[in-house]
Amino acid sequence: MALRGFSVIAMQISRIATIVAAGVITPALFLTTPAVAEEQPATTGQTTTQQDGGVAAPADTNPAPKAETSDKNKAAPQIPVSVHGIPKSLRAGADSPVTFQIWYDNQNGDQDVSFTPQVLYIPTKPDGSKADDYAIKLWQPEGPDARWVPVAPLTTSYTDAKKTAFMVSGSLSTHVLKKGQIAKFDVQLSFDKQTPAHEARLRVTAGNNVIATAEQGFSVLAAKEPKPKPDPSKSSTASASPTATESGKTTPGGKTKPSASASASASPSASSSTTAAAAGTTSGGSGTTANGGRTELAATGSDPATPWIAAGGAAAIIAGAGMVVATRRRANAQG
Numbered sequence: 106m107a108l109r110g111f112s113v114i115a116m117q118i119s120r121i122a123t124i125v126a127a128g129v130i131t132p133a134l135f136l137t138t139p140a141v142a143e144e145q146p147a148t149t150g151q152t153t154t155q156q157d158g159g160v161a162a163p164a165d166t167n168p169a170p171k172a173e174t175s176d177k178n179k180a181a182p183q184i185p186v187s188v189h190g191i192p193k194s195l196r197a198g199a200d201s202p203v204t205f206q207i208w209y210d211n212q213n214g215d216q217d218v219s220f221t222p223q224v225l226y227i228p229t230k231p232d233g234s235k236a237d238d239y240a241i242k243l244w245q246p247e248g249p250d251a252r253w254v255p256v257a258p259l260t261t262s263y264t265d266a267k268k269t270a271f272m273v274s275g276s277l278s279t280h281v282l283k284k285g286q287i288a289k290f291d292v293q294l295s296f297d298k299q300t301p302a303h304e305a306r307l308r309v310t311a312g313n314n315v316i317a318t319a320e321q322g323f324s325v326l327a328a329k330e331p332k333p334k335p336d337p338s339k340s341s342t343a344s345a346s347p348t349a350t351e352s353g354k355t356t357p358g359g360k361t362k363p364s365a366s367a368s369a370s371a372s373p374s375a376s377s378s379t380t381a382a383a384a385g386t387t388s389g390g391s392g393t394t395a396n397g398g399r400t401e402l403a404a405t406g407s408d409p410a411t412p413w414i415a416a417g418g419a420a421a422i423i424a425g426a427g428m429v430v431a432t433r434r435r436a437n438a439q440g
Contacts, residue, residue, distance in 0.1 A: 182218045185210040186309055186317040198298025198328030202244065207290045207309050209317060214284045220311040222277040222290055229304040233269040236261055240297035245277050253293060298328035
């Protein structure tokens, strides 16, 4: 009995020792397997693994790609966009810019979208060697008082290797558009006076991996030529006296309506008499000119009482002559 019990204990100890040995050897085998695999030369891009029964089977060395993150699996959001308020034609060098709006519509969207509105000006068949002459300017409102500030920088980039075509782009402030909402951006547009006449397109996008594009065409008209100003150094002097013929016609109100044909060449140095003649004649007793104004006779140097003195002298002479005639008749009658 003692021997049988001892043999049982020995078998249990042997089993425990086997389990312990297996526990120690197994990790060592896993650690040495990669090193052995690296030492084997690769021939076909595949390795083999030992299956049960000693049969070698090919194994793919390219593991299946891991699933992408949820952010990459999401499709780029799409936002309908439209442009409103750009006229069919603009004048270069205009006194005030044109104000238009860009609408981004996320009313049917299922998520909030962060984007940066972008404006691209694309002239049609421009002169690429004079790209600086196509002087576009953009403004956007900023701050609590919504003051207009320039959109900067505006970047000019050529669209072909020969640099014959180009476009100018600028970005507005970044915006977060909530789902179910629509955003409207005010923008001002103008061109400096050196801009030549041409056709162009205005394209708006959203950036930030957001799909949104709209375009609108328009014409740019050349700036108006300034009106020439008179040169004071070339003012002419009076070269001829004015000649005029006028016939005054009295109206029912007692005023004279001139009917005149006059030709005159006179400078500001012309005499006042010429000015008076061109202005119109006076009526006999109304004392008004043809244009209804008062007029006065020119001073001649005589006293206003002279006509009365002359009339009194004439009356005295006539009375004296009458007395002489009467005296002579009395004398003849008495003789």
